[in-house]
Structures are given as C-alpha cells and as structure tokens.
Amino acid sequence: MGDVNLNKADDVILTMKGIDKSFPGVHALDHVDLELRRGEVHALMGENGAGKSTLMKVLTGIYTKDSGSIWYEGREVEFHNTHEAQEAGIVIVHQELNMVGDLTVAQNIFIGREFKKGIMIDDKKMIRESRKLFDELKIDIDPKAKMSDLTVGKQQMCEIAKAISHKAKVIIFDEPSAALTEKEIEDLFSIIRDLRAQNLGIIYISHRMDEIKVITDRVTVMRDGAYVGTLITDQCTKEDIINMMVGRVIYEDPKTKSAVPADAPVVLKVEHLNAGKMVQDVSFELHKGEILGFSGLMGAGRTETARALFGADPKQSGDIYINGEKVEINSPEDAVKHGIGYLSEDRKRFGIVVQKSITENSTLATLDQYMSGMFINKAEERKITERYIDELSTKTPGPDQLVVNLSGGNQQKVVIAKWLVRNCDILIFDEPTRGIDVGAKNEIYKLMNRLAAEGKSIIMISSEMTEILRMSDRIVIMCEGRKTGEIRIEEATQEAIMDKATRDIK
Amino acid sequence: MTKKKSIFTQEVIVGIIVIALYFIFRGISADFGKYTTFLTLTDISYYYVLMAIGVAFPLITGGVDLSIGTGLICYALAGGYLIRAFSWPTGLAILVSILFGVAIGLANGVLVSIMGLPPFLATLCTCMITRGLGSVVTGSFAVPWPTAKQDNGWFHAIFKMTIVTADGKMKFPLGLVWIILLMLVMQFVLAHTRFGRYTIAIGSNKEAAILSGINVKFYHVMVYAVSGLFAGLASIAYAAYVPTVQPGTGAGMELDAIGGAIVGGVSASGGYGTIYGTVLGAYVIMLLKQGLPYIGLNANMQQIITGFVLIGAVVIDIIKRRAIR
Structure with missing residues (x-):
C-alpha cells in the first residue's frame, strides 16, 4: 500500500493526543495518542480490553475524556454524543449492526432524518438517494428490499452506505469482517479502497493479522489502555505486532x-x-x-x-x-x-438472582437436597449457606443478605457456593x-487453586x-x-x- | 449494607387500607353496615380473590393470565350444563369444572413455556377460545346451577352456612374461612416449596434458573396450571353467587383480579409477590367496586378510582425496584 505519502503531515485529518479516561476502579485509557491521515487505512490493534473500543467511544462522543485533546480538520473538537460526531463527519460502523430488520434498506439508511413531503415521508426520494449511494459504492442492493432479508454482508454494506450518506470524512470500522464470508470480505475491501481513494480517513479495528497486512497502511497498537506504538504496515511482520501487543511485564507469578x-x-x-x-x-x-x-x-x-x-x-x-x-x-x-457447574461470564444475567438472598442463590441448583417431604427445610438450607460463607470467606452480614448488595467478588463466591453445594x-x-x-481477584485465584x-x-x-x-x-x-x-x-x-x-x- | 426491615411492608399497608375502606363506607352509609350487606360482599369476593390467588403465580414469573375471567364462566357453564342436561351429581360437575380450569391452564403453560408465545398473547387467545367454548357447550343458553334450597344445591353451604342460634337461624360466611386457609396454604407453597421458589426464580432471572439445571419448562407450565386450577375453583364460587351463568360474559373480571394482586404488592415485572398481599389487594379492589355505589358514586367513578389506585401501586413497585438496583 505504498501510495500514501506518509511524510505529509498536513494531510492529517484527526489527532488524538494524551487521551485519558478512568472508570471507577479501572484506568481504561492512559494518555493514548492516535494520528489519522486523509487517504489512509489505519489499523487499531490490541488484545481484548486493550482500550480500542473505549478510545473510539471517546472519539465519537459516547464517553467524555478526562483529559487530552482531539484535533479534527485543524481545530480542537469535543463531541458530546454520536449525533454531533456524525454531523462533523466521523461515523462508526459497528460490529453489531444497528438495523431495523422489518424496515426497508432505504428506510434504514435514512432513519431519523427521513425526507419529507409536507407531513408525509418521501419514500421515493429515499429510495432514489439510496440507489445513488449504492451506485457510488458499486454495490448491488435493492433499496426496497427488507433489511432482514439481506445477508449479514449486505447489511454491513448498507451500514457503510449509511455512514457515507452522513458525508463522512472519517469512518471507523469495528471488526467489520467478523461475520462475513471470504467473498464478502473482498467486496468490503474494494469499498474501503475506493473510500481511501476519495481521501477519507479510515480506522480499521480487527484481530485478523492477514487483513491488517492486506488493507491497512499503518498500525497503531494498544495494550492495557496505553499507547504502545505505530508501525508502517509494509515494514513490519506479524511477530513485530504481536510483540507489541503482549510485551507486558507480568507482575503476578505465572x-x-x-x-x-x-x-x-x-x-x-x-x-x-x-x-x-x-x-x-x-x-x-x-x-x-x-x-x-x-x-x-x-x-x-x-x-x-x-x-x-x-x-x-x-x-x-x-x-x-x-x-x-x-x-x-x-x-x-x-x-x-x-x-458439571457453569459460572457464566455475565454473572448478573446468567449466574445469580440479584434480588434474592445468598441462601436462595446458594441452593438454587440443589433444592431437592433440602426438602423435607414437600417442603424446603429452611434450617438446613441456612446451615449449608453459612458453611460456605465461612469456607469461601464471603463478606456479608449474613445469609439473608440480598445478593445485589454484595461486591462483584462476593457475588462470584455465591455462584461458586451454588456449585460446591451441588458437589460438582x-x-x-x-x-x-x-x-x-x-x-478480590487474588482471593478467587486462591480459591480456584484450592479447589483444584x-x-x-x-x-x-x-x-x-x-x-x-x-x-x-x-x-x-x-x-x-x-x-x-x-x-x-x-x-x-x-x-x-x-x-x-x-x-x-x- | 444491611437489609432494613420495616414493618410497613406493602402488604401491611394494604391490610390497613382494607380495614379503613370498610369502616369509611360504614361510616358514610348506614346500609353498608348491615349484616346482609356484609354477607353479599363476602359472596361476591370469593371468586375475585380465588382468581387473584391463582393469577399471582404467572404474575410473579413476569407473565400474566388473561384467560381466567372468561375461563371461569366457561367452566361454570360446563359444570352447570352437566347437572341440568344430564342430571350429573353436583360433586362430579364441580370436579369437571375444576379440571376444565386445570386443562386450560396447562394449555396456557404449554403455549408459553414450550411453544414460547408471549404470555399476554397466549392467554388472550385462550381467553377468546374459552369465551366461545362456553356458549358452544350450552348452545348459547344461560345455565342456572341448583339453588341453595334445591337438593343438589348443597354446594352453596360451602360458602354460606346456616347456623342455628338461640334467636333463630343465622347465615355465616364460611367461604371466608376457606379463603384464609387457601391463602395460608398458597403462601406456604410460594415460600416453602420447590415450586414456589422456582416460580420466583423464573420471574427474577429465568436464564440463571435454566443454567442452574432447573427444569424451568416444566415448572413454568405448572405455574399456569395453578392459575387455571384457581380459575376452576372460582367458577364454583361464582356459580354459588349468581342465579344463572350467562354465556359470553366474564371478560374484564381477570383485570380486577390482576389489579388486586398488583395492589397487594405482586411486582408487575415479576420476581416478587406474596399471597396474603394478593388477597388483601383483591379485597381493596372489591371494596371499591362494591362500596363506592353505597356512598353515592356510580360505577364509572369506581372504574376511574380503581385505575388511579393501580397506577399508585405500580409506581410504588417501580420505586422499590429502583432502590434495589
């Protein structure tokens, strides 16, 4: 991809400098820099939780930064929501598509900013405009088709068309290829190349090393919320990138x-x-x-x-x-x-019943062991719950405490107790x-080692x-x-x- | 943080409201204070309260059962028809009415739990079906159950017993005793049995219940069967109260029962509720419905007031939930 003049600094369309963002207990972004030029496809790489998505959310106004500055087209900007970012020409194509399946392609592309004729929605004009967009992108989709009838790949194309219809100057692709077939990925790439030729700045988030090599001009690597470095894709190897992604010091004993x-x-x-x-x-x-x-x-x-x-x-x-x-x-x-016991990654959704007590949660998988005849033996139930509160050192005033009032680590212990009671x-x-x-992490680790x-x-x-x-x-x-x-x-x-x-x- | 337990739970407050309403109406209207009025009120209350106890279970799972009102009429028609047209013994007819309710409840359960229909839709369909079915069974004729004076009308005594006292005969609302007993039993079922615990778990976090290895599908079906069972029981109480059961009626009665449960503290979004609260809530709705005419407010006013009471109950529920999250 040598046709980008990487030395032309005045081609810079977007600069993020020293972006810092903390959430309670987590330093999500630690003075991160990013520079994007016109006519460039810029890969953003890093492990899960490296801060790529957070950085993009700061850029598009979903999160507000704690410090740092964003320069866009030569002036400092701060977007307060995605709408403002869109108006300015920065759009994001999400991995999960934001489409209303029961509406047509054209209706989806112009959702929220429908053309009107008097008080009526001007469907014909929306269809015409959609067709124009698709022609520009050289893709073949019927604007009158129902969105849910399209393949994931085609839906993604619609997302891109929607992005362009916002007169985008910067487009962010968040793992666009994850759900696509090989053929669809090729189509996607040819669109991205066209967009680059039109001098748009493109940020491309992906884990796929092969795609990074094929489609991007530069790679910025992040790790644990921090900026690691930027490489020119042509001049680096997969090993270079991996070393930057993982090169952290492990403090805890492996x-x-x-x-x-x-x-x-x-x-x-x-x-x-x-x-x-x-x-x-x-x-x-x-x-x-x-x-x-x-x-x-x-x-x-x-x-x-x-x-x-x-x-x-x-x-x-x-x-x-x-x-x-x-x-x-x-x-x-x-x-x-x-x-077999399963402790879900999403505790609140799949693991525990938050508005119920520790006791009720602990015996949820084993209630039949705590029955005397038809009835629940609440004394026994309480006894076993107290035993595991003790054994796992769950911090709680007592077994009747509602799980919602416990910290994350102690909630996890309640789920562990549920399976231990079951003797899994x-x-x-x-x-x-x-x-x-x-x-609390260390405690959970110790507990897992002990169980093993x-x-x-x-x-x-x-x-x-x-x-x-x-x-x-x-x-x-x-x-x-x-x-x-x-x-x-x-x-x-x-x-x-x-x-x-x-x-x-x- | 420790759990603060206030004695002024929604159930206690609703209990106070029931008593207050009764004495307010008595204070304003002399007629309301008469013993015969009290008897009529209790007669009317049974089928509402029974429906409310039953529907509390689907409500606690985060669902609803709209088929209990028209269902009740349908089951009462079926039982009465067997007595009138085929001279079935009353006991057997009662059994058929109740089992009919269980069957429709099971059908609701299968539609919701196995087929995955939204509870609102599934029970709306069975609501329509039972409404039509009742008329089909009797050929669109109204069906009178035996009266208390007839030989096979003994079932009236379940609800209203005649006792002989020193100054003559007196009627005693025996049904109240059954209601209190059923209330205690079902509260016990909800709080102390696997079925009850799982009912609450389904309403709080169905996914977590499934992943805990609970046969959620089975228990979810049973929840609707219980609702159907109580609609069946309510049909007998209804037959004892009205002189004749009219086909095509019953729509809307379920709303009073559902409203009662919610006033009594059953969470409109599932996961929480008590049966004693449900019974008390049903009495609030019932008292408003029957008592307001005594103090000169017509049926329309009663509807409006009931509506506002319901909004109040739901808002309290939402505020409570917000405090928890």
Whole structure:
C-alpha cells in the first residue's frame, strides 16, 4: 500500500493526543495518542480490553475524556454524543449492526432524518438517494428490499452506505469482517479502497493479522489502555505486532510448572464438538485436579464451546465422556446431573438472582437436597449457606443478605457456593474475575487453586493473558470457532499463545 | 449494607387500607353496615380473590393470565350444563369444572413455556377460545346451577352456612374461612416449596434458573396450571353467587383480579409477590367496586378510582425496584 505519502503531515485529518479516561476502579485509557491521515487505512490493534473500543467511544462522543485533546480538520473538537460526531463527519460502523430488520434498506439508511413531503415521508426520494449511494459504492442492493432479508454482508454494506450518506470524512470500522464470508470480505475491501481513494480517513479495528497486512497502511497498537506504538504496515511482520501487543511485564507469578501428574485420570473428554459457526470440531481432555485455560480473542468461540458442552445451547454433533463413560448432555439439567457447574461470564444475567438472598442463590441448583417431604427445610438450607460463607470467606452480614448488595467478588463466591453445594466435580469458570477488583481477584485465584488441589477439575475461560499464565496447568487456544493449539504451562509464552490466537497470514 | 426491615411492608399497608375502606363506607352509609350487606360482599369476593390467588403465580414469573375471567364462566357453564342436561351429581360437575380450569391452564403453560408465545398473547387467545367454548357447550343458553334450597344445591353451604342460634337461624360466611386457609396454604407453597421458589426464580432471572439445571419448562407450565386450577375453583364460587351463568360474559373480571394482586404488592415485572398481599389487594379492589355505589358514586367513578389506585401501586413497585438496583 505504498501510495500514501506518509511524510505529509498536513494531510492529517484527526489527532488524538494524551487521551485519558478512568472508570471507577479501572484506568481504561492512559494518555493514548492516535494520528489519522486523509487517504489512509489505519489499523487499531490490541488484545481484548486493550482500550480500542473505549478510545473510539471517546472519539465519537459516547464517553467524555478526562483529559487530552482531539484535533479534527485543524481545530480542537469535543463531541458530546454520536449525533454531533456524525454531523462533523466521523461515523462508526459497528460490529453489531444497528438495523431495523422489518424496515426497508432505504428506510434504514435514512432513519431519523427521513425526507419529507409536507407531513408525509418521501419514500421515493429515499429510495432514489439510496440507489445513488449504492451506485457510488458499486454495490448491488435493492433499496426496497427488507433489511432482514439481506445477508449479514449486505447489511454491513448498507451500514457503510449509511455512514457515507452522513458525508463522512472519517469512518471507523469495528471488526467489520467478523461475520462475513471470504467473498464478502473482498467486496468490503474494494469499498474501503475506493473510500481511501476519495481521501477519507479510515480506522480499521480487527484481530485478523492477514487483513491488517492486506488493507491497512499503518498500525497503531494498544495494550492495557496505553499507547504502545505505530508501525508502517509494509515494514513490519506479524511477530513485530504481536510483540507489541503482549510485551507486558507480568507482575503476578505465572505458573511455571503444572502440579498435575501426567497420569492423572481424565475426568472429561470432549470429542469433535460442533455447535454452529462458533464451535467447529473442538476436542479436548480435562484431567482430575487440573485447571485448563481456554485462551483466545473475543469471538474465538470459547464461551460458545462451554455453553454447548453444558447443554445451554444446542450442539450439532460431538461426544462427551465423563470419567470414561459416554454421556448425553442436552440441557443444563443434564449437565448438572453429571456434576458439571457453569459460572457464566455475565454473572448478573446468567449466574445469580440479584434480588434474592445468598441462601436462595446458594441452593438454587440443589433444592431437592433440602426438602423435607414437600417442603424446603429452611434450617438446613441456612446451615449449608453459612458453611460456605465461612469456607469461601464471603463478606456479608449474613445469609439473608440480598445478593445485589454484595461486591462483584462476593457475588462470584455465591455462584461458586451454588456449585460446591451441588458437589460438582467439573467447574467451568467463564471469565471468573471480570468486573472484580484486584484484591478480590487474588482471593478467587486462591480459591480456584484450592479447589483444584482438592481434586475438582476446572475449565477456565479467560481473555486476560496474565490470568491464563498465572492459573492454567494447560492451555487450549481457540480462534474463530476452532481449536488452534494446546500448550502445557511449561512451554507457554505470551507470544506463543497470541500467535495461535490470531489468524495466520495466508 | 444491611437489609432494613420495616414493618410497613406493602402488604401491611394494604391490610390497613382494607380495614379503613370498610369502616369509611360504614361510616358514610348506614346500609353498608348491615349484616346482609356484609354477607353479599363476602359472596361476591370469593371468586375475585380465588382468581387473584391463582393469577399471582404467572404474575410473579413476569407473565400474566388473561384467560381466567372468561375461563371461569366457561367452566361454570360446563359444570352447570352437566347437572341440568344430564342430571350429573353436583360433586362430579364441580370436579369437571375444576379440571376444565386445570386443562386450560396447562394449555396456557404449554403455549408459553414450550411453544414460547408471549404470555399476554397466549392467554388472550385462550381467553377468546374459552369465551366461545362456553356458549358452544350450552348452545348459547344461560345455565342456572341448583339453588341453595334445591337438593343438589348443597354446594352453596360451602360458602354460606346456616347456623342455628338461640334467636333463630343465622347465615355465616364460611367461604371466608376457606379463603384464609387457601391463602395460608398458597403462601406456604410460594415460600416453602420447590415450586414456589422456582416460580420466583423464573420471574427474577429465568436464564440463571435454566443454567442452574432447573427444569424451568416444566415448572413454568405448572405455574399456569395453578392459575387455571384457581380459575376452576372460582367458577364454583361464582356459580354459588349468581342465579344463572350467562354465556359470553366474564371478560374484564381477570383485570380486577390482576389489579388486586398488583395492589397487594405482586411486582408487575415479576420476581416478587406474596399471597396474603394478593388477597388483601383483591379485597381493596372489591371494596371499591362494591362500596363506592353505597356512598353515592356510580360505577364509572369506581372504574376511574380503581385505575388511579393501580397506577399508585405500580409506581410504588417501580420505586422499590429502583432502590434495589
């Protein structure tokens, strides 16, 4: 992509300088810089949680920055909402499409700013204008078609057309290719090239190394909310980028040696698991007393694998063996019967009943054990809850406390208690420390290690590299629905994991 | 943070309102204070309260059951018709009415839980179906159940017993005893059985309940079956109160029952509710409905006032929830 004059500083359309943003407990952006030129496709890369999306949200006015400045077309700007950013010509094409499926293509493109004829909406004009846009982009979509009848790729094209119709000068693509087929990606790229030729500035967020090489001119890498550096794509290798993405110092002690003997019995064996696009032919084994880390980038299919295994989502095929015996798991009910417990990444939605007490949550999966005849034995229920409050050192005034009043770490302990009460031998922790502060994190880690030492087997899905390296005995790496590698902790390095987690250059 | 427990829960406040309303009406209208009025009021209240107890369960799951009003008429018609046209014994006819209610409840449950229809829609459909079905069963004729004086009219005594005292005969509203008993039993079911716990869990966080390995589909069906069962029971109370059951009526009665449950503190968005609150709330609605005419306000005024009372109850619920989140 050598046709951009990278030395022409006056071609800069957008500069973000020293952007700082904190949320309670998290320093999300730490003095981040970004420079975008006219006629440039600029990749923004980084691991999950590196701060890419936050930075883009600051740019488009969804978040307000704490400090720093944004210069756009030569003057300092501050947008207070996406509408203001759009008016100025900065638009974002989201990964999740914001389309109203039941409206037509044209109605979607002009939603919120419909042309009017008197008090009536001028549909004909909207269709005409849409057609003009599509001609400009050289894409073939009927403006009168219903949005939900289009493929995801075509819907994305409509999103782009909508962006351009705002007279955009800067377009941000947030993982645009995630849901597209190869052919659709090619179409997308030819549109992006056209837009570049028209001197627009384009920010391209993606995890796919091959695409970065093909379509972008420069790459800015972020890590843990901080700016790492900017490279010229043509002059760097995949290794360069990965090193910048992961090159952090790990303060917490990483596990260097697995404590699990090589001949520990296999408690769970999954063979050729298939569940939709996100889980393709996944096989792995889990040993007794082991913590098996599942690493990968956002959308790698790790949670989907866990949900399919747990019976929460339907699977197309695949065999599951527990302690050597083949089992049928078609619902969470089946999974729980076979001693599997799942701790969801989204605790509030899937894990706990926030407005109920610790007691009610603790026995939710085991109520049948606390029945005397037809009735719940509330004394027994309370006793077991108190025992686990004690054992997990959950901080609460008592078992009657509503879960909503607990901190994130203590809520997580309530979910753990739920599965321990159930006597589950296989625990799936999906992002066990998400939204939990550092001190409580350590406690959860200690607890997981203790459970493993006591003979429980743990699958830990984590997007945090430090967590994976600190906790796992063995690491399974996934990328786009497939298992791409398996590393013992003794051989694991950040680079090796990231290399397998990103798609290779073809 | 510790949980602060105030004795002035919505249930207690509603209880006070019930008592206050009764004595206000008595104070204004001498007629209202008569024992016969009291008897009539209790007679009318039974089927409302029974419907309210039943519908509290779907409401607590975050759903609703709109089929109980027309359903009640349909079940009463079916039972009465068996007695009139085929000379069935009253006991058997009562059983059929109740089981009919359970069957429609199960159908609602299957539509909501297994087929995934929104509760509003599913029960609106069965509301229409039961309304038509009642007329079809009887050939559009009104059906009188046996009166209290007839031999096979013994079931009236379930609700209104005649007792002999020193100064002659006296009627005693025995139904109140049953209502209180059922209230206690169903409150116990809600608070102390698996079914009750899961009903609340479905309303609070259905996903979490599913992922805890609970057979949510089954319990969700049962919730509607309970609602149907109580609509069936209500049909008997209704048959004991009215001289004849008219086909095509009943629409709107469910709204009074639902309103009663919500006034009594059942959360309109699911996850919380008590049965004693529900019963008290139903009595608030019932007292407004029957009492306001005694103090010179017509039926239209009563509708308007009931509407405002409901808004008040829902606003309180929303404020409570906001405080929790």
